[in-house]
Amino acid sequence: MVPRRHSERDTSVAALLRRRLGRGATEALVAPLLAGIYAGDIDRLSVEAAFPELALWERELGSLRAGARAKAVPVRRVPAGPTTPFATIRGGLHRLPAALAEALEPGTLRFGATVVKLGREERGPYRVATDDGDDLPADAVVLATPASVSAELLAEVAPRAAELIRQISAASTAIALFVYPKGTNRRLPEAAGFVTRRGALPITAATAISKKWPRQAFGSRAVVRAYVGGDGLEHELDRSDDEILSSARDALAGVYRLTAEPEHAALVRWPGSMPQYAVGHLERLGAIEAALPPGLYVAGGAYRGAGIPDRVREAGAVADRVVRQD
Numbered sequence: 001m002v003p004r005r006h007s008e009r010d011t012s013v014a015a016l017l018r019r020r021l022g023r024g025a026t027e028a029l030v031a032p033l034l035a036g037i038y039a040g041d042i043d044r045l046s047v048e049a050a051f052p053e054l055a056l057w058e059r060e061l062g063s064l065r066a067g068a069r070a071k072a073v074p075v076r077r078v079p080a081g082p083t084t085p086f087a088t089i090r091g092g093l094h095r096l097p098a099a100l101a102e103a104l105e106p107g108t109l110r111f112g113a114t115v116v117k118l119g120r121e122e123r124g125p126y127r128v129a130t131d132d133g134d135d136l137p138a139d140a141v142v143l144a145t146p147a148s149v150s151a152e153l154l155a156e157v158a159p160r161a162a163e164l165i166r167q168i169s170a171a172s173t174a175i176a177l178f179v180y181p182k183g184t185n186r187r188l189p190e191a192a193g194f195v196t197r198r199g200a201l202p203i204t205a206a207t208a209i210s211k212k213w214p215r216q217a218f219g220s221r222a223v224v225r226a227y228v229g230g231d232g233l234e235h236e237l238d239r240s241d242d243e244i245l246s247s248a249r250d251a252l253a254g255v256y257r258l259t260a261e262p263e264h265a266a267l268v269r270w271p272g273s274m275p276q277y278a279v280g281h282l283e284r285l286g287a288i289e290a291a292l293p294p295g296l297y298v299a300g301g302a303y304r305g306a307g308i309p310d311r312v313r314e315a316g317a318v319a320d321r322v323v324r325q326d
């Protein structure tokens with residue numbers, strides 16, 4: 001029996017998992033799944049910010065298994081035919097921001113302008129300077145830029161908030177994409193992909209795209225993407241594209257027995273793209289909010305939630321605050 005922990009003090013995800021599940025199950029099973037969402041290191045990730053339900057289950061139920069069971073929804077029968085529980089937007093995710101932009105009055109949005117400075121005359125409106133020479137007055141400013149950019153922009157008008165935001169680091173990752181020759185898709189198991197034990201392979205996870213999101217255009221080809229890098233694994237990215245692709249291809253060949261040469265291979269690098277919620281993250285957010293003067297707001301993946309649904313929720317909440325001048 002592992003006694004439940006009543007304290008609400010934040011700990012790392014690793015500390016909680018190892019205490020409840022032991023080292024073996026944590027490192028082989030649970031850590032790769034949870035860490036993958038943030039491209040993070042469970043020894044650094046905050047349980048309260050990244051996976052608050054785990055802390056809650058331990059505090060209230062004294063068991064992660066009991067919590068997971070209570071949350072589990074009964075498996076529904078899916079209709080027969082080529083179907084997948086993983087949804088995305090037909091035609092590509094880029095259609096989401098495009099549709100939002102189209103729904104606005106023409107002229108509401110400015111594209112292709114980089115904000116280079118945020119200033120303020122005493123008690124007057126904020127001034128937003130862009131790289132194309134504009135200097136726009138604003139009663140309220142929502143900085144939805146990556147944390148490193150927001151920290152730079154806030155340095156003059158909210159130096160304490162800038163300093164705290166600068167402490168939120170972001171990990172770098174890359175995606176290696178492979179299209180294998182005709183006839184290879186049947187070699188892939190009927191599964192969406194896999195995650196790996198930290199450090200076991202030069203990739204952290206793989207998605208069997210042709211199984212997860214089958215498309216007519218793929219025909220009988222296996223289409224697979226592999227994730228490389230992450231917090232503490234950035235050394236995997238200090239190599240040429242060809243070297244990364246080659247080691248990812250070898251890793252996939254080992255796991256999937258996909259030994260055919262891919263017809264196409266591409267590497268997409270995502271430097272500093274995955275914000276890391278280190279232990280104490282929620283406390284830091286509270287301090288950031290307190291240090292922001294009225295009319296200034298921050299939003300984005302660096303603060304409350306790593307995924308697109310979090311962004312949608314947050315956008316509504318921040319817009320409400322701007323209207324309420326909260």
Ligand SMILES: Cc1cc2nc3c(=O)[nH]c(=O)nc-3n(C[C@H](O)[C@H](O)[C@H](O)COP(=O)(O)OP(=O)(O)OC[C@H]3O[C@@H](n4cnc5c(N)ncnc54)[C@H](O)[C@@H]3O)c2cc1C
Pocket residue numbers: 113114115116144145146149173175270273274299300301302305306307308309311
């Ligand atoms: C490889 C990868 C895979 C992912 N997969 C998923 C997934 O499957 N599901 C999911 O839900 N989420 C996923 N995410 C997370 C998701 O992409 C993020 O949650 C989301 O993009 C974060 O939105 P954001 O608005 O905070 O930041 P961003 O989308 O990075 O937007 C920040 C914007 O600020 C702009 N900007 C930067 N500097 C300036 C400046 N000075 N002036 C003006 N504009 C500026 C940038 O051009 C950019 O448009 C993934 C992320 C990565 C990196």
